[in-house]
Amino acid sequence: MTEPFEDVGSAEVVRLRRRLDRERRARQEAERISEQATRELYERQQELALMVAVARAANDSADVPDALSRAIGHVCEYMKWPVGHVYLADAAVGLRPTTIWHIDDSECFETFRRVTEATPLATGEGLGGRVLATGRPVWLPDVTVEANFPRARLAADIAVRGGFGFPILVGAEVVGVMEFFTDSVQPADARLLELMAKIGTELGRVIERDRARASEQRLNRELAGRATELARSNTELEQFASIASHDLQEPLRKVRTFTERVLANEAGQLSEQGRDYLGRANASAARMQTLIQDLLTFSRTATRERSFAAVDLGRLTADVLEDLEAAVQRSKATVVVGALPTIDADELQMRQLMQNLLTNALKFRREGRSPEVSIDGIVSDGTAEIRVRDNGIGFDPQYGDRIFRVFERLHGRSRYDGTGIGLALCRKIVERHGGTVRADGVPDVGSTFTVAIPVSQGLPTPR
Amino acid sequence: MKGIVYNLLEVCVSREYGEDMWDDLLAAAGVDGAYTSVGSYPDEDLFALVAAASEALGKPPNSIIRWFGCSAMPLLAGQYPSFFEPHTSTRAFALTLNGIIHPEVRKLYPGADVPTFNFDGSTDDLLVMGYWSPRRLCAFAEGLLQGAAHHYGEQIVIEQPQCMLRDDARCVLEISLR
Numbered sequence: 001m002t003e004p005f006e007d008v009g010s011a012e013v014v015r016l017r018r019r020l021d022r023e024r025r026a027r028q029e030a031e032r033i034s035e036q037a038t039r040e041l042y043e044r045q046q047e048l049a050l051m052v053a054v055a056r057a058a059n060d061s062a063d064v065p066d067a068l069s070r071a072i073g074h075v076c077e078y079m080k081w082p083v084g085h086v087y088l089a090d091a092a093v094g095l096r097p098t099t100i101w102h103i104d105d106s107e108c109f110e111t112f113r114r115v116t117e118a119t120p121l122a123t124g125e126g127l128g129g130r131v132l133a134t135g136r137p138v139w140l141p142d143v144t145v146e147a148n149f150p151r152a153r154l155a156a157d158i159a160v161r162g163g164f165g166f167p168i169l170v171g172a173e174v175v176g177v178m179e180f181f182t183d184s185v186q187p188a189d190a191r192l193l194e195l196m197a198k199i200g201t202e203l204g205r206v207i208e209r210d211r212a213r214a215s216e217q218r219l220n221r222e223l224a225g226r227a228t229e230l231a232r233s234n235t236e237l238e239q240f241a242s243i244a245s246h247d248l249q250e251p252l253r254k255v256r257t258f259t260e261r262v263l264a265n266e267a268g269q270l271s272e273q274g275r276d277y278l279g280r281a282n283a284s285a286a287r288m289q290t291l292i293q294d295l296l297t298f299s300r301t302a303t304r305e306r307s308f309a310a311v312d313l314g315r316l317t318a319d320v321l322e323d324l325e326a327a328v329q330r331s332k333a334t335v336v337v338g339a340l341p342t343i344d345a346d347e348l349q350m351r352q353l354m355q356n357l358l359t360n361a362l363k364f365r366r367e368g369r370s371p372e373v374s375i376d377g378i379v380s381d382g383t384a385e386i387r388v389r390d391n392g393i394g395f396d397p398q399y400g401d402r403i404f405r406v407f408e409r410l411h412g413r414s415r416y417d418g419t420g421i422g423l424a425l426c427r428k429i430v431e432r433h434g435g436t437v438r439a440d441g442v443p444d445v446g447s448t449f450t451v452a453i454p455v456s457q458g459l460p461t462p463r
Numbered sequence: 464m465k466g467i468v469y470n471l472l473e474v475c476v477s478r479e480y481g482e483d484m485w486d487d488l489l490a491a492a493g494v495d496g497a498y499t500s501v502g503s504y505p506d507e508d509l510f511a512l513v514a515a516a517s518e519a520l521g522k523p524p525n526s527i528i529r530w531f532g533c534s535a536m537p538l539l540a541g542q543y544p545s546f547f548e549p550h551t552s553t554r555a556f557a558l559t560l561n562g563i564i565h566p567e568v569r570k571l572y573p574g575a576d577v578p579t580f581n582f583d584g585s586t587d588d589l590l591v592m593g594y595w596s597p598r599r600l601c602a603f604a605e606g607l608l609q610g611a612a613h614h615y616g617e618q619i620v621i622e623q624p625q626c627m628l629r630d631d632a633r634c635v636l637e638i639s640l641r
């Protein structure tokens with residue numbers, strides 16, 4: 001009867017043993033799981049730290065090489081691999097090696113560096129070439145047994161074994177390849193390749209940004225180039241103009257002096273016809289002088305430095321009319337001047353503008369009718385609008401634009417004297433003040449010229 | 464299945480039938496039995512244990528599963544009171560399964576494979592839950608719901624006009640207050 005007792009006891013012990021064993025194994029399993037979770041957390045953290053470091057390199061590096069060199073440094077540190085290098089894509093060769101490296105033991109990997117820098121890779125060739133061809137990361141557990149790894153054949157001992165490369169991507173375009181090497185055989189690591197793909201995209205952004213910056217700089221350079229060219233051609237024009245003025249005006253002045261001298265002193269010796277011819281020659285020379293003067297003024301308007309100041313257009317108009325006093329008298333014109341504003345402008349050019357418009361208004365008058373000219377101005381929305389109206393011959397509205405071009409005249413010189421430069425000059429002046437000018441005409445009724453110029457040119461307000 | 468399910472089953476069985484019963488079920492099912500809550504174990508273990516219990520207690524497997532769900536609920540309520548406290552009815556509690564409870568479970572137990580229900584709460588006195596899972600554990604859902612009803616002091620009736628165990632494409636649980 002002792003046996004069953006013992007049996008019961010030992011059965012209970014066995015049970016308890018089993019339970020204890022189960023608990024122990026459950027605990028070990030729990031510890032294993034928690035260790036693994038901790039390890040994964042740590043790895044995830046390291047990955048994150050790497051991503052942050054690369055993103056930082058991408059964002060605050062001085063230039064692309066700096067960003068890439070910092071990035072490969074971070075990757076090497078993360079992987080504990082001694083060698084990292086960058087190729088840049090090159091339309092001509094495929095991949096061009098750069099001198100951007102991270103090398104932990106420069107002596108040991110010297111041969112490898114030398115061979116690499118001397119060996120561009122065609123698409124599909126070697127590690128980088130395959131990355132370039134596929135746009136995907138490539139992992140080589142042991143480069144020395146690879147058929148397609150030219151650098152292993154180029155030197156006896158390149159000191160590297162495990163290697164992998166991944167693309168630097170701008171969209172789907174491979175713009176570069178980063179490669180990393182270590183001195184032992186390494187099995188492929190899918191997670192790592194995934195991480196590197198992210199880094200490749202991040203670094204692609206650096207290159208993308210650099211490209212945008214480069215094209216902006218190119219554009220700026222082009223613009224700057226054009227501006228210099230313009231300045232040069234302006235200077236040339238001015239030089240030409242001043243040479244022309246001197247070299248053309250001097251002989252002309254002589255022609256006029258001598259014809260006038262002959263007319264004054266030798267008129268008696270000349271025939272009636274001779275005097276007429278000489279008179280006409282003199283008038284022609286005088287017209288040519290005017291033409292040259294006008295052309296000079298016109299070309300100088302284009303190159304003149306901006307010199308804006310407050311200009312009282314009322315006073316200025318009064319001055320101009322005083323200069324035109326003789327013409328007003330002669331044509332028996334009535335001129336009515338309304339209120340005119342004060343605006344920021346180049347005083348000399350405003351004078352030329354008013355002078356031309358008023359001269360035209362007096363000149364293109366209808367036969368048998370004394371001119372009635374009115375000048376007035378209004379300001380609205382920061383724009384001064386000046387109108388010069390006359391009751392002259394007017395013009396066909398279809399020529400409203402043409403008359404502003406140089407040498408465009410609607411009337412023969414036999415009836416109305418002139419060079420056809422006045423209105424072209426007016427338009428140039430107005431445009432240099434950021435404004436517009438338009439002409440409205442009705443044949444045999446009259447014309448209206450309307451100038452619109454900003455009141456302010458952004459000058460500092462005077463105290 | 465996550466180890467927590469096996470741990471819950473162990474507590475339910477031991478409490479109701481004694482620790483030896485659990486030992487016996489493990490032995491009869493031929494499973495290892497060392498379960499830790501965050502570990503993952505084959506679904507077959509659960510079904511083998513249910514089959515062993517069915518044999519030992521002379522009850523159909525599904526009523527074992529239903530009983531398990533119902534008995535496990537107070538344990539869950541003790542462990543995760545925050546899922547229960549905001550509510551006063553089974554219906555309100557159940558409606559947070561897709562949005563709160565099971566998503567949280569996924570965070571606490573990495574790799575947990577929890578079901579998503581299709582709720583239809585358009586009628587006030589009837590809650591309709593569509594359920595689909597390759598494990599076909601509608602009886603577990605029923606038991607959990609009954610357990611929840613108990614927690615809120617309600618009495619509910621669950622009907623299944625459609626059930627995967629009767630070769631329907633999915634289960635439809637219709638829950639109403641008695």
Ligand code: HEM
Binds near residue numbers: 465578597601
């Ligand atoms: C009435 C309320 C609930 C119902 C109807 C329900 C239903 C279910 C069902 C049917 C499964 C089996 C998995 C499958 O079908 O494939 C399941 C699994 C699970 N549920 Fe719930 N559940 C409820 C509440 C809860 C609560 C409150 C928790 C815990 C806080 C919870 C935690 C779990 C866990 C841990 C699993 C196992 C997942 C796995 O092993 O992969 N459930 N639930």
Ligand SMILES: Nc1ncnc2c1ncn2[C@@H]1O[C@H](COP(=O)(O)OP(=O)(O)O)[C@@H](O)[C@H]1O
Binds near residue numbers: 360390395423424
């Ligand atoms: N007030 C005006 N009335 C009619 N036609 C005008 C008026 N002002 C200018 N024009 C026309 O526009 C042409 C160009 O004017 P402008 O450039 O000043 O040259 P110019 O006065 O030397 O002829 C004139 O020849 C004339 O045909």
Ligand SMILES: [Mg+2]
Binds near residue numbers: 420421
């Ligand atoms: Mg003129």
